Amino acid sequence: MPVAVETSRLHKSYGDVRALRGVDLRVETGSVFGLLGPNGAGKTTAVRILTTLLAPDEGSAHVAGFDVVREAAKVRQHIGLAGQYAAVDENLTGFENLDMVGRLYHLGRGRSRERSRELLASFDLSEAGDRLVRTYSGGMRRRLDLAAALVARPPVLFLDEPTTGLDIRSRIGLWDAIEALVSEGTTVLLTTQYLDEADRLADRIAVIDQGLVIAEGTPDELKAQVGGERLEIHLCDGDLGDEAVAALASIASERPFLENGTVRVPVAERRGTIANAVRRLDEAGIAIDDISVSTPTLDDVFLTLTGHAAEQEAEEAEAPAR
């Protein structure tokens, strides 16, 4: 099974809203694939189609080699889903939640119990396992939700915004858990609106915006699309920006530019650049407040590709149709 997930020209509309407008994805077995985009971009719709919750209007999709529409029952035997709403029952204990899911995967009574205890232990929930979930913190719920998706050791795992709304400590804990899974060979398709999350976890990333994949590649390939490293210089006297741009033009790989009072200088070579820049500005009599070399982030990728920032868009976007 070389390809874990493959879609071809997926379309889905909700009334007038075209959530997916021809999406092609290909996820190699054993890899982590990040579907990156702002709220309302179509990420959740794609996951819902791939997990057989929703039928596409057009196009086709295969998961673990099975067609998500014609062989939906087979697909369900090979997937795990952890959603953005931590789909666990608050009125059950952590153990009861996992055991229920195990029984619904038809693991058998003893096997299901054993597996539930095992998962509680590996997600650091052993002590809380016999407490009602409504007493859990947000991070504990997400870990339980992820554990529930893993009860039947599915070869393909879908994580729909696994860390949205979590504090940074819980996010890092969840990232560690996901990385551990991947090392065991599980294929993961995760959606996220956090660029650092995709950067850290994904082998390949598809950037999705308004129902279309607008770029695809490894994190490094995507970063390369926005150019290499650059110098960022804050001047003591902001009025001297134009003079600084002129003074630094000869060491830049592309034309330096001013952005919010900061001089940005794309450079081809990291080594020696700072010393070079300092010398030139010194010769021109321009005082430096702060200087640093920055590596492009996926934020820059997003801005370049879509013309708008991801985070800002996420805040302004309407809640996605569900």
Added chain:
Amino acid sequence: MTALAYGISDTLVLAKRSLLRIPRQPDLLVGFTIQPILFVLLFVFVFGGAIQTPGFDYVDFLMPGIIVQSICFGGFVTALGLSDDLKKGLMDRFRSLPMTRSALLTGRTLGDVVTNVFQLVVMIAVGLLVGFNFSSSVGEVIAGIALCLLIGYAFSWVFAFIGLTASSPEAANAYGFTILFPLTFVSSAFVPVASMPGWLQPIAEHNPFTYMVNAVRALFLGIPAGNDVWLALAWTLAIIVVFAPLSAWRYRRVVAR
């Protein structure tokens, strides 16, 4: 295992889940124990003295009515549970599992049958304590209890439909009570229909709930039932035949978004 065996196993797993919820939510626990007891006591000792029931002690007249009413509301857990599952995304988890999908509905309604048995035991015990007497044969009492459980099961499907239609558990609560309260009160459950104003009597008489109460009353008290038992049975089965497919249809619609 065969598909049928899986279906039964899935239904039992989810029925258990539905039942586990009750002792853990104090409002539900109160709803299933203290509330019916309070109702019996209020009607027997507060209203009872003012209500004339020719030919019966009021407690004998009341108990079959109040039992059928409580049983009807027992299915409320299904409305609450389904509505909650939709809101919290649990429905998505279940539907991504290789389980029998209809078990989400059959598990809930089966769980209600168990709560209904529990309610029935509580109500009958309280009834006997405040002076209710079964005055029919053992066979009739058993038939009456069976009819009560069937009525409860039918109303679980009504509540399943309400839970899948309402936008939130609170709305499900509001719909359920707004529809069912008038239905149960404009009937022969608490007062003789003959004591109502003339214009209301035909409505109360043809209320399916009146047939159900009259049937259970006849079976518990050993009075002539006429066609009431058959009419009650027909109405009960009709409710299941209409609301089970309606709930299944509603379920498919509500999750296909």
